[in-house]
Amino acid sequence: xxxxxLRPTIGDGVDLSVRPWRLKSQLYVAFFGGVLAATVIAYLNxxxxxxxxxxxxxxxxxxxxGLVVSTVVFIVLEDLLGADDPYxxxxxxxxxxxxxxxxxxQQRFQRLMDRxxxxxxxxxxxxxxxxxxxxxxxxxxEALIVYLVDGAL
Numbered sequence: 001x002x003x004x005x006l007r008p009t010i011g012d013g014v015d016l017s018v019r020p021w022r023l024k025s026q027l028y029v030a031f032f033g034g035v036l037a038a039t040v041i042a043y044l045n046x047x048x049x050x051x052x053x054x055x056x057x058x059x060x061x062x063x064x065x066g067l068v069v070s071t072v073v074f075i076v077l078e079d080l081l082g083a084d085d086p087y088x089x090x091x092x093x094x095x096x097x098x099x100x101x102x103x104x105x106q107q108r109f110q111r112l113m114d115r116x117x118x119x120x121x122x123x124x125x126x127x128x129x130x131x132x133x134x135x136x137x138x139x140x141x142e143a144l145i146v147y148l149v150d151g152a153l
Contacts, residue, residue, distance in 0.1 A: 019125035020048040023107045023114055029131045029138075030103035031096060035070050037138025038099055039063025041131065042106035049113035059106045066102030067145070070095045075150050 021041065030038035039060065046056050077091035 018048050019122060020045050020114065020117055021127040021130070022124045023110060025127045025131065026103050026107060027100060029127070029135055030099040033099075033131075033135030033138035034095065034142040035063055035066040035099045035102050035138075036142050037134040038103040038106065039066070040134050040138065041127070042103065042110065044130070046110050046113075049110055049117055051110055051113050055109040059109050062102055062105050062109075066098055067142070070098040070102075070142070071146055071149055073098060074146055075153070078150075 023045075026038060026041050026045065029041050039062070042059050042063070043056060046059055051059075074091045074095045077094055081090060
């Protein structure tokens with residue numbers, strides 16, 4: 001693999017006026033909102049950074065796999081422990097850890113273009129509004145998915 005310094009930094013068709021979000025800020029969204037929220041933010045950020053289409057698809061596939069794993073782990077642990085068990089929060093913790101690991105993998109796909117953005121010397125955009133919206137929406141949709149899947153089983 002050639003050295004990253006020799007690769008082109010800015011591709012054609014990338015809007016240089018649109019500022020991306022910090023990669024590490026996406027972990028907060030994953031922690032509070034789950035896999036879906038983190039995937040939405042990672043995908044939108046990848047588009048802002050000009051990440052190639054193959055890596056954007058990998059971000060979506062990672063999110064889909066993370067959602068399946070998170071849902072299965074949550075349902076299995078909740079069924080094993082029971083709702084009235086004091087350790088029932090383990091299911092929530094496992095789902096949160098799954099979301100954060102998924103977010104770290106998604107950040108890996110964005111890292112090269114994020115470095116190129118850093119070299120431009122422009123400030124990042126605030127993730128507050130989009131992050132809160134994705135967190136609330138993602139948490140609600142994930143809760144509905146878990147409820148529907150658990151009810152179907």
